[in-house]
Amino acid sequence: MENNNYNRRKFLLDSTKASLAVGVGLSSAGSFLQGCGPTKKGLSNLANLWAPGYEQAPLPYAWNALEPSIDKETMNIHYSKHAAAYAKSVKEAMTAENVDSATTSITQLLGNISKYTPKMRNNAGGHYNHELFWQLMKPGGDKTPGGSLLAAINKDFGSLEAFKTKFEDAGKTRFGSGWAWLIKNGDGKLQVASTANQDNPLMDISEIKGAPLLALDVWEHAYYLKYQNKRPEYITNWWNVVNWTVVESRFSAVG
Ligand code: MN
Secondary structure (H helix, E strand, O other), X not given: OHHXXXXXXXXXXXXXXXXXXXXXXXXXXXXXXXXXXXXXXOOOOHHHOOOOOOOOXXXXXXXXXXXXXXXXXXXXXXXXXXXXXXXXXXXXXXXXXXXXXXXXXXXXXXXXXXXXXXXXXXXXXXXXXXXXXXXXEOOOOOOOOOHHHHHHHHHHHOOHHHHHHHXXXXXXXXXXXXXXXXXXXXOOOEEEEEEEOOOOOXXXXXXXXXXXXXXXXXXXXXXXXXXXXXXXXXXXXXXXXXXXXXXXXXXXXXX
């Protein structure tokens, strides 16, 4: 523990960005997962958070079910080509790097991702992010988050509208490819973040760590067929298909 405390102090001294300060208590993915080390135990039950297996789960709705927000052709190519490639490649990387899928969950793998190759990082992230993304949408969507989640959004962002604006900005300003996130951080607070490429807040290399509650894919492949260069319009329309019920259950599962 002496060592952990030292590392935590060093981590704080090394941190110049305010955004990093929220990572306090999450000094390593291992302690994050085991509830050992962090001063705050809010996210020690991260394992309670639904996580995908290594196989692609069937899409829980038809290709055209999210129209008009997301068109049929985009859903088909996104799931059958892009996401399928991540699922295939992460298994190749696991074989090459001796990761046993029977004993290592993808959450654990992501939490130790710095120990593996870029191929593992890109594809483990890509697989997790997409499997989660499909679950976070549903035909017709839910109009607003309910219950305890809405209360927390109001508390941590001021209002639902303020949260949405912040989340939209995270997606709009992500340069190149990446994701926008709503996470629950180590202090049990909600936070908006964005990551590049297929990184996510479960990764030990991520600047902002926490439990992913809501995720938005802002890669061009997620919207280009219908929206071309109009990423902001895609983001605005995406709210119409958000499955807030799933987001709320994720919020309740951790912390
Ligand atoms: Mn994608």
